[in-house]
Amino acid sequence: MKSETLVMKQHNFSAGPAILPQIVLEQASQAVIDYNGIGLSILEMSHRSPEFVAVMQEARDLVKLHLGAGDDYEVLFLTGGASSQFFMAAMNLLDENGKACYVDTGAWSAKAIKEAALFGEIDVLASSKDQNYNYIPKGLNIPSDATYLHITTNNTIYGTQYHNLPETNVPIIADMSSDIFSRPIDINRYGMIYAGAQKNLGPAGTTLVIIRKDMLNKVSRTIPTMLDYNTHIKKDSMFNTPPSYPVYVCLLTLRWLKEMGGMDAMKTHNETKAQLLYNEIDRNPLFKGTVALEDRSLMNVPFVTVDPAHQDAFMAVCKDKRISGVKGHRSVGGFRASIYNAMPMSSVEFLVEAMQEFERAQ
């Protein structure tokens, strides 16, 4: 028996890089030694080899499958994180005489707004900053001549999530870094979707971009080759050497999603886990949630202790029980349990039991 099999896994509630399915980790580990029995590690395999070209193609196809996207959409595995898409989206899609609308629902939205403002007029339609971003603004007045409306569908730090899209005919650009592939979506509402891989899709190191072709070629500015979406589209996301291992691990996760039953099954799985945890937060007199009920995220569940003096004690319980990654972001405090697709029900149950045990011990 090899040593790693003796290690007790932590219950990993990290906000990102985050938990991946155990079967994905096992396949990903094996491929580092030898890829499919060919006598090469995936790490040392040419990206122009037939084997890797097939990896990239299957990954792009599965993204389309899970999103229900047709041939009018292109799928790219880029790098630079969602943080790079903050400026690339505007640089590629917003003409300097154009106007784009943004909703400010947290730190990442605010950064997207700041970077986009370098390239055109930005209209911030609403912000929940006044309430420390603990709700999603609604009833937006969206001008029909906007090039796009940008939203952050799930706000990792604050634990809010859009459960209904704003009503508009303007194409939506969505930062889905922390809830992509967690539920079915109506792809036709989106002009572009982007997501850093390291929350719900794979390891850090690749950024997924899905773009509807009619969004492109409407700006006149000069764009460096590597920053131009067209560059990567023309070369099937292989213009230069792609981040091959991160893309491969994303492929393994995309296959796992299919085997698990796809987006409908993920929605049920995620709702069931979130409901269990929110029910305990609402029932247990020692804890309380921090987010408007109707905007609670199914991915990131922030909560605090009613008595601030309990905070350190419950943190110690978590550490003792190998429940990791539950410390809340400094801008919210308390706790945050990130329960992405790969989080098993058993770990959520384990956390809930720890909360109940903590209650009995007081």
Added chain:
Amino acid sequence: MKSETLVMKQHNFSAGPAILPQIVLEQASQAVIDYNGIGLSILEMSHRSPEFVAVMQEARDLVKLHLGAGDDYEVLFLTGGASSQFFMAAMNLLDENGKACYVDTGAWSAKAIKEAALFGEIDVLASSKDQNYNYIPKGLNIPSDATYLHITTNNTIYGTQYHNLPETNVPIIADMSSDIFSRPIDINRYGMIYAGAQKNLGPAGTTLVIIRKDMLNKVSRTIPTMLDYNTHIKKDSMFNTPPSYPVYVCLLTLRWLKEMGGMDAMKTHNETKAQLLYNEIDRNPLFKGTVALEDRSLMNVPFVTVDPAHQDAFMAVCKDKRISGVKGHRSVGGFRASIYNAMPMSSVEFLVEAMQEFERAQ
């Protein structure tokens, strides 16, 4: 015995992504299952965890150690490949009224020139394009008021390499993607060095940037946050989620380099391997080299068959013997053996024996 141990490794002469040391692959595989016995995969570990912060810090420190760089240099692990540094170097370092000098030694140099021209005056001092880039231009007339001189120290496609730097007091910016850490360098000659990891350092997915601080803050243009070197320097290369696994594998390689004896030992190792292969190319009447003798690369060794009719036959021999990645780039033809740091002497000997056997069989 697990199945992977039964796989006969290929002799991997790929130009990149390229061979990595076997011990690195074993450690890299293990960390995907469990990182240092902590009960988490490195793929699902927060980049803000003490464990990963230590990975990044050690990797940056070892880069400085191997290059002999002091505190006046900063080390960043970015993304986007050397292709992104083509424009980022000029965007960050070349003012719109400034002038930069470039030497055109191949396809990658030419791309660097094209992207830099978006940001200032570019003076192409020399080009070897007229001879299909089979030599390194010398005797450059470098204007002393240039902001920098850009060179590609090793030209992967054509198999040429600078064995002496141009004589100048102008700071050199070097694309060292395919020969970084292959030999000692005089770091003080360089204002900046960059390298995609996937040839001599690690897997695809991270780009190493080493920059001398006095090169910075001399341009007035507005730069998106993620494209500004200062952004990443201020946050110790962790402004946003870094490509954590590619960085970790680079760390493993940097440790291996140290254990192997560092840059002096690598120089001897690489010279010995290259000499063996070039000697055979020059001795064997069936083969010939394609590059000016004094500019031959120690990393990428292109050669052709004297009789074009022998080409397919020798390619078949290679395939039969599991010698992989030796097909020459389409712009040179023939064969190219990439013999980076991690390439063992035994595989070079194996290739040479195959060439001798091929000679005897004709």
